[in-house]
Amino acid sequence: MKKIEVSRRKFLQGSVSLCVYASSAMAMPLATTKTSKKNAEDVPYLCNMCRNKCAGFARVEENIITKLNPNHYFPKSRNMLCPKGNAAIQAVYDKDRLKYPLIRMGKRGDGRYRRVTWDEAYEYIKDKLVKIIDEEKDNRSTVAYCNGEGFNKDEYIKFFGSKLGSANFLDEGSICLNTKLGATQLTIGDVGEMDVAGSDYMIISGANRYESLITPDSVDMLHAKQKLVVLDPRCTMTAIKADEYLPVNPGTDLAFCLSMIYIAIKDELYDKAYVKTYFKDFDKLKKHILSKKYTAKWAESKTHIPAERIKRITKEFFAASHPLYYLGRRSVWSQNDFQFRRAMVLINALAGSINRKGGIIFGKPFHLHEEEINEPLYSNTVDRFDLDGIVYGSQKGGSWLNFREKIVTNTSPYPVKAMFIRKHNLMQNMPNIEKTKKMLNMMDLVVVLDTMPSDTAVMADVILPECTFLEREDMVVSFNRLEPSLALRNQAIKPMYESKSMQDILKGLGKKLSVPLFKVSAKHDADLQESIKNYGKEKAFTEGGYNMTELYKYDITTRNKKLITAQFGKKVYDSLKKRGVWHPYIDTQKEIFNNYYEYYPKEKRHYTVERNYKVHCYLKKLEKHGFDPIPAWNDHYDFKVPKEAFRVITGRYVTTTQSATANNEMLKDFQEENYLWINNDVADSLGIKLGDSVAVMSSVSSIVIKAYPTNKIAPQVLWLSHGFGIHAREMTHAFGKGASDNMILEDKFEKIYGCATMHETNVTIRKL
Amino acid sequence: MARYGMALDYKNCINCKACEVACKEENGVELGAEKHRIWVGGNDPKGEWPLLDIASAAFLPSQCQQCEDAPCQEVCPTHATYYDENHVVRVDSEKCILCSYCMNACPYDARYVDDRTMTVDKCTFCSDTRLARGETTTACQNTCPTKVRTFGDLDDPNSEISELLRTREHFSLKAHLGTNPKLFYLT
Numbered sequence: 030m031k032k033i034e035v036s037r038r039k040f041l042q043g044s045v046s047l048c049v050y051a052s053s054a055m056a057m058p059l060a061t062t063k064t065s066k067k068n069a070e071d072v073p074y075l076c077n078m079c080r081n082k083c084a085g086f087a088r089v090e091e092n093i094i095t096k097l098n099p100n101h102y103f104p105k106s107r108n109m110l111c112p113k114g115n116a117a118i119q120a121v122y123d124k125d126r127l128k129y130p131l132i133r134m135g136k137r138g139d140g141r142y143r144r145v146t147w148d149e150a151y152e153y154i155k156d157k158l159v160k161i162i163d164e165e166k167d168n169r170s171t172v173a174y175c176n177g178e179g180f181n182k183d184e185y186i187k188f189f190g191s192k193l194g195s196a197n198f199l200d201e202g203s204i205c206l207n208t209k210l211g212a213t214q215l216t217i218g219d220v221g222e223m224d225v226a227g228s229d230y231m232i233i234s235g236a237n238r239y240e241s242l243i244t245p246d247s248v249d250m251l252h253a254k255q256k257l258v259v260l261d262p263r264c265t266m267t268a269i270k271a272d273e274y275l276p277v278n279p280g281t282d283l284a285f286c287l288s289m290i291y292i293a294i295k296d297e298l299y300d301k302a303y304v305k306t307y308f309k310d311f312d313k314l315k316k317h318i319l320s321k322k323y324t325a326k327w328a329e330s331k332t333h334i335p336a337e338r339i340k341r342i343t344k345e346f347f348a349a350s351h352p353l354y355y356l357g358r359r360s361v362w363s364q365n366d367f368q369f370r371r372a373m374v375l376i377n378a379l380a381g382s383i384n385r386k387g388g389i390i391f392g393k394p395f396h397l398h399e400e401e402i403n404e405p406l407y408s409n410t411v412d413r414f415d416l417d418g419i420v421y422g423s424q425k426g427g428s429w430l431n432f433r434e435k436i437v438t439n440t441s442p443y444p445v446k447a448m449f450i451r452k453h454n455l456m457q458n459m460p461n462i463e464k465t466k467k468m469l470n471m472m473d474l475v476v477v478l479d480t481m482p483s484d485t486a487v488m489a490d491v492i493l494p495e496c497t498f499l500e501r502e503d504m505v506v507s508f509n510r511l512e513p514s515l516a517l518r519n520q521a522i523k524p525m526y527e528s529k530s531m532q533d534i535l536k537g538l539g540k541k542l543s544v545p546l547f548k549v550s551a552k553h554d555a556d557l558q559e560s561i562k563n564y565g566k567e568k569a570f571t572e573g574g575y576n577m578t579e580l581y582k583y584d585i586t587t588r589n590k591k592l593i594t595a596q597f598g599k600k601v602y603d604s605l606k607k608r609g610v611w612h613p614y615i616d617t618q619k620e621i622f623n624n625y626y627e628y629y630p631k632e633k634r635h636y637t638v639e640r641n642y643k644v645h646c647y648l649k650k651l652e653k654h655g656f657d658p659i660p661a662w663n664d665h666y667d668f669k670v671p672k673e674a675f676r677v678i679t680g681r682y683v684t685t686t687q688s689a690t691a692n693n694e695m696l697k698d699f700q701e702e703n704y705l706w707i708n709n710d711v712a713d714s715l716g717i718k719l720g721d722s723v724a725v726m727s728s729v730s731s732i733v734i735k736a737y738p739t740n741k742i743a744p745q746v747l748w749l750s751h752g753f754g755i756h757a758r759e760m761t762h763a764f765g766k767g768a769s770d771n772m773i774l775e776d777k778f779e780k781i782y783g784c785a786t787m788h789e790t791n792v793t794i795r796k797l
Numbered sequence: 798m799a800r801y802g803m804a805l806d807y808k809n810c811i812n813c814k815a816c817e818v819a820c821k822e823e824n825g826v827e828l829g830a831e832k833h834r835i836w837v838g839g840n841d842p843k844g845e846w847p848l849l850d851i852a853s854a855a856f857l858p859s860q861c862q863q864c865e866d867a868p869c870q871e872v873c874p875t876h877a878t879y880y881d882e883n884h885v886v887r888v889d890s891e892k893c894i895l896c897s898y899c900m901n902a903c904p905y906d907a908r909y910v911d912d913r914t915m916t917v918d919k920c921t922f923c924s925d926t927r928l929a930r931g932e933t934t935t936a937c938q939n940t941c942p943t944k945v946r947t948f949g950d951l952d953d954p955n956s957e958i959s960e961l962l963r964t965r966e967h968f969s970l971k972a973h974l975g976t977n978p979k980l981f982y983l984t
């Protein structure tokens with residue numbers, strides 16, 4: 030058993046540094062525990078180490094999780110767990126975990142906290158919130174809240190958005206994939222799903238499916254009989270495994286796409302019958318593309334992909350029976366990102382690869398019933414402001430960079446004074462970390478809900494320890510469209526230390542806040558005053574929906590049982606409890622080879638569904654706002670790097686999920702720190718060798734990182750993985766290892782979805 | 798009683814390390830980059846940017862090759878290294894005296910010292926964990942995202958591995974040494 034140290038001295042002073050943990054009777058397994066020869070309990074759960082949510086079974090021996098195994102019932106995850114999924118045990122038993130509610134004692138960022146009871150933490154939050162909301166005359170949007178985890182997001186929004194009433198919710202979408210979602214939605218009316226397994230010819234631009242695994246795509250790609258073409262400025266594992274790899278200048282994939290469209294239209298390679306039936310404004314598209322002369326030669330000048338290859342690949346693509354231009358999903362690269370994603374959708378549409386096998390399918394997802402709650406109407410609440418100046422933007426998750434900019438420049442229409450941050454490492458996840466720090470420092474109240482300390486947690490006034498995903502049950506989730514299924518995360522072990530599930534945290538908070546915040550409303554809200562006059566305080570409170578714990582009348586197990594049995598029956602509920610998964614063919618699914626299953630019989634998959642939709646070539650709203658209504662190239666999209674400078678691009682290793690896995694003791698063995706990829710010839714000429722320390726300087730700041738000279742990257746490009754360079758000493762394995770990309774990335778964002786553009790920073794370097 | 802072997806569709810290996818983590822968690826292998834029962838060897842694509850020969854890159858999942866004629870077993874002075882009833886090469890930690898003869902004898906560099914048990918250790922096909930409790934496959938096989946690994950009984954003509962070895966070309970590592978590995982690399 031690992032020794033647990035106690036710092037008595039620090040306790041006597043009444044403050045506990047985050048990294049000191051009190052002694053605990055809790056069994057702390059060794060970093061790895063050999064599984065026993067006995068049979069043990071296998072609890073079905075869903076992995077949360079990244080966004081995929083693969084299904085697994087947790088082997089639990091005497092209340093300790095000793096092994097995680099893949100769950101073969103789940104169509105989405107194809108019976109696998111990746112290295113991170115396997116290493117999730119280390120996340121549960123990480124000795125640096127947040128264990129108790131904490132209240133800040135020192136300065137923000139210095140990590141000095143005092144251990145408090147849950148009630149004290151809630152009380153503290155209540156006092157602050159009452160004051161803040163009162164000062165803002167019941168404008169609930171003064172409390173911003175954010176969440177970086179997919180699961181429970183909607184429930185979190187119900188609490189802070191519907192019940193507490195704030196309009197300012199932010200999520201990872203604007204530093205991730207909103208341009209892709211938007212481009213697909215606006216072009217074909219749905220975000221769809223890509224049928225990778227059914228495609229016989231696939232082009233991928235930049236998405237690194239063999240290092241940034243997405244299920245089932247990453248699994249299916251290697252087994253589908255398909256030609257794979259990969260465009261990337263870096264020779265990734267995905268590029269290596271491709272049939273053809275096209276090195277491309279960063280940010281110029283749009284030029285490649287425009288040229289594909291040009292060739293398809295000019296040489297009439299497109300699916301005429303499909304275009305005739307489904308396209309709206311095809312004539313405009315045709316006229317625009319042909320008049321712009323996006324020839325292969327032109328595209329070569331932008332992308333540096335030889336024209337002949339562009340021509341040949343375009344021909345092959347349109348001649349294939351199920352071609353797919355894979356839309357990818359990851360951080361936004363450049364100002365043209367939305368247009369680039371849209372051009373990919375248009376290429377698929379020109380090939381007729383929409384709503385059919387091997388294309389972007391609509392499918393038939395299961396729609397789970399919503400649990401109804403009563404939402405109060407706050408008449409003094411003002412709307413969000415982070416989408417001002419953004420053409421579309423996500424009404425749900427907003428725009429982080431625009432939000433932060435308006436806060437730090439004091440140009441928001443009202444002050445945001447409090448922030449609730451759940452599993453969202455703001456201090457690492459967006460470009461220009463100093464600005465994020467400034468924003469947090471402007472808050473009167475910062476509350477962090479998380480499992481681990483982080484650069485963001487140490488900025489909090491109150492830290493509420495959440496349990497990990499293996500210590501809780503979550504609400505049932507519906508997955509996928511082609512082979513839809515339901516999956517349930519069951520609880521493998523009880524929450525350790527004093528951590529709680531999000532639901533229990535919100536329940537406790539709601540109990541504390543409901544009445545005091547109602548009183549604040551009653552003081553400022555004329556409509557509520559009226560209703561109190563008419564119906565009395567009590568009725569106005571209950572019927573007005575001011576009880577914030579309404580959703581938590583029953584515990585999560587009861588809620589799941591009620592919801593699932595009411596909609597799908599007991600059999601489905603039992604399957605979810607026992608197997609973690611349900612799909613209609615679960616009893617007849619069969620293994621077709623070595624761990625690879627057929628779930629839905631081919632004829633039952635929802636490749637094509639009845640749907641009235643159009644492919645929109647022309648978006649009027651864009652034109653109104655001064656943007657190209659049809660994807661086009663603008664001169665400022667050109668890849669230009671001054672002499673002696675480099676363009677920085679980012680990504681991640683197969684063993685890391687952004688900064689969330691930074692402290693994982695198992696995973697750090699594979700990648701303890703990140704390295705700067707630099708072209709080997711360039712490195713030679715600068716005298717830089719493997720492992721040499723290099724300073725990387727941008728207009729924002731500078732970092733020091735070790736060099737990795739390689740032939741797998743272009744001369745003017747540098748790459749480093751995101752998720753390293755953690756500043757919080759409380760993460761003992763991660764602290765000081767490698768460097769953070771967001772220290773040097775310039776905080777630019779595109780104006781169609783308000784997404785941070787991560788690949789537009791030029792830097793210089795110096796060998797140290 | 799079986800004669801266990803593994804066939805590796807190594808061209809599908811994406812060097813993701815899921816197998817390595819699964820192995821460590823299942824078998825309680827110590828942390829630390831030096832301590833591993835399985836690893837992936839490989840080489841980057843040859844050529845100079847932008848003319849890279851992606852087909853020249855290869856990733857070879859490696860571990861104890863479960864030799865039928867194991868040099869490690871031959872040299873062990875205390876008979877700590879032995880064949881179990883399933884033809885798996887095992888190490889008896891009671892008998893191991895850490896003389897390290899086997900580590901030097903192994904042509905595949907498959908062995909390392911476990912500092913906790915003070916035994917020379919290596920891949921056991923999960924014999925004293927999964928197989929001991931009646932499961933039919935190893936941790937690495939079970940988790941591999943791209944289904945590189947097929948595990949099974951070479952003596953059973955109907956097993957998936959026997960079928961694979963009948964129908965697909967394959968090779969062994971350092972075949973010229975006559976160790977007769979029970980790991981097969983499918984081409």
Ligand code: SF4
Nearest residue numbers: 076078082083111114
């Ligand atoms: S891909 Fe890996 S980390 Fe992500 S959910 Fe699946 S097993 Fe977990």
Ligand code: SF4
Nearest residue numbers: 861862864867869903
């Ligand atoms: S690979 Fe090495 S350790 Fe394994 S059986 Fe052969 S000689 Fe022994």
Ligand code: SF4
Nearest residue numbers: 810811813814816941
């Ligand atoms: S799990 Fe499979 S793909 Fe990943 S490294 Fe191991 S053998 Fe290769």
